[in-house]
Amino acid sequence: MVSDVRVSAPTEERHPGTSGIDTASALEIVTLMNEADRTVADAVAETLPELAALVDHAVAAIRAGGHVHYFGAGTSGRLAVLDAAELLPTFNAPEGLFVAHHAGGPAALLRAVENVEDDVDLGSADAGAVGPNDIAIGLTASGRTPYVRGALMCAREIGAHTGLITANPGSELAAYADSVLVADTGPEVLTGSTRLKAGTAQKLILNAFSTAVMIRLGRTWSNLMVDVVATNAKLRGRVLRILQEATGASDDAARSALEDADGQLKPALLSLLAGVPVVEAVRALALHGDSVASALAAVSSSSTTTSSPTSSLTPTPSASPTSSQSVSTGELS
16 A cells, blocks of 8 residues: 655745746746745855854864765755765865765666655665764755655764754754754745755755865865866866966966976965975875965975974874775765
């Protein structure tokens, strides 16, 4: 016998202003949607203190050798996969640093797979990949998804720090989360279609969370993406532009520094900023958690203090796990 459940959540309520949307013109429809979308940022703003605390937990976990795991079904799971996958080209994040577990695996990305989001045991099994030093974050607009419940229960038993991102202030899964982020986006333009406002809120929160983690780990310099992976002509041009914007170097000087650094932006950047050979820049980055800001401060201090040669730089805690910790960024399970 096929079971059913009545979900009680703001996202399941009817929007009082869109009851006539089925007879509206195209312009009226998109205007209604745009007006509704304007409320999302304010709902996300209510989560910022808890979101910042979760960022700090994640940074500490990663520096201790841990990883971040996302768990979600349907739209929530797909957004998690997208966020994890984009960290590799944007920040050169080590494989496996952020892992997205989507209920039903790859097959469920393009089409719904029956009953997988209702499978508590599947969520628990997927969370078997979580370690005690990891962060496990469940995403569910309704706040009740059984797959996410199973994952959070298992992760908490393992000893991981758990988080919940939801649109339901009365979420029953809050009991399994150490960090609870509620973006109360209210009724959807189309009743129950959480790919709309609730999904947009989740995307904004994930963007802010993972970007803030990468920034805190030293994977930017100022507001520049100095860890970007140049996998195409556009990105190779961006790398060159970033180097010139950050240093004021000529096109020829920037290209020469990149060539000396085997195309790696960070050592080329530090070399030009500090006026040191690339080999010294590479060494300073290794000693200072791959952070340009930390390495630059150390090299600059060393250059003005003759009693403190570069080789005596004091290492800072690493901001990146070693390659032996890698699995697959954006891995599906």
